[in-house]
Amino acid sequence: MLTLMLSSAIIVAVLRIDAATYDCDHKKADQCSLNLMPITNSEIIRRPPKTIAQFNVYCGKIRRYERCTRKFAENCLQKESKQTLSILMYGISRVNKRYCTKEARKKALIDLIQCSGPINFRYYGDLLRNASADLHAIREYPDAKLRIPMACCLYSQYTTQTLEHVEKTCPKYRQEVDSIIRGYSGDSFNFLCGDYADESDKCDPIIEKTPKWDGAVKWKSMIIPMVQVIDSLH
Numbered sequence: 001m002l003t004l005m006l007s008s009a010i011i012v013a014v015l016r017i018d019a020a021t022y023d024c025d026h027k028k029a030d031q032c033s034l035n036l037m038p039i040t041n042s043e044i045i046r047r048p049p050k051t052i053a054q055f056n057v058y059c060g061k062i063r064r065y066e067r068c069t070r071k072f073a074e075n076c077l078q079k080e081s082k083q084t085l086s087i088l089m090y091g092i093s094r095v096n097k098r099y100c101t102k103e104a105r106k107k108a109l110i111d112l113i114q115c116s117g118p119i120n121f122r123y124y125g126d127l128l129r130n131a132s133a134d135l136h137a138i139r140e141y142p143d144a145k146l147r148i149p150m151a152c153c154l155y156s157q158y159t160t161q162t163l164e165h166v167e168k169t170c171p172k173y174r175q176e177v178d179s180i181i182r183g184y185s186g187d188s189f190n191f192l193c194g195d196y197a198d199e200s201d202k203c204d205p206i207i208e209k210t211p212k213w214d215g216a217v218k219w220k221s222m223i224i225p226m227v228q229v230i231d232s233l234h
């Protein structure tokens with residue numbers, strides 16, 4: 001009994017210290033969110049996996065990246081943001097699980113990564129960084145009710161651009177990439193975006209209004225800026 005009390009006390013103490021010393025290092029959190037997707041994962045970019053064993057190294061680290069991203073939201077963002085982040089991360093986790101459980105899927109993703117190569121990786125990385133910069137600006141768009149539609153329309157636009165690029169560079173994998181992107185955005189996208197989910201005529205006038213972001217791009221990953229866009233409405 002005493003041991004139990006003692007160990008609980010120690011656990012509580014450790015948790016306290018952990019919370020008190022959590023440094024809200026946004027660069028670290030940004031890297032964790034980037035690492036959650038193969039296309040922006042630093043190790044995959046540095047050394048694209050050729051074998052299942054090499055790809056398994058990525059799979060083995062997913063939980064760590066998720067925990068690190070969540071921890072930042074818990075300690076350093078507004079209260080609602082933790083929940084918003086969970087919803088947004090759900091789709092990403094599901095895609096990772098899909099590709100990390102079946103050998104055939106791992107093989108498909110490895111082939112796609114090998115087909116893309118460094119130049120295309122850079123292109124997709126730039127595209128995501130640009131999308132993230134747009135979200136930085138959208139967080140502060142004066143007409144608050146347009147912020148979500150704006151983010152939705154941009155997401156559709158960037159998705160189209162990505163698929164067009166895949167079509168040009170690795171056409172064999174268009175379907176695969178389409179399903180990955182759909183998986184990432186998942187149900188939250190349909191729920192959030194409704195009428196703006198497809199690149200409809202409704203989007204053109206909204207996209208036109210998207211302000212340019214001239215400030216620093218604090219987040220290269222889209223995840224946290226997207227959380228901030230949603231939570232800017234509270």
Ligand SMILES: *[C@@H]1O[C@H](CO)[C@@H](O)[C@H](O)[C@H]1NC(C)=O
Pocket residue numbers: 123124126127130
């Ligand atoms: C990202 O934005 C810059 C500046 O607007 C632009 O020059 C570049 O082409 C964009 N990159 C991609 C991949 O669209």
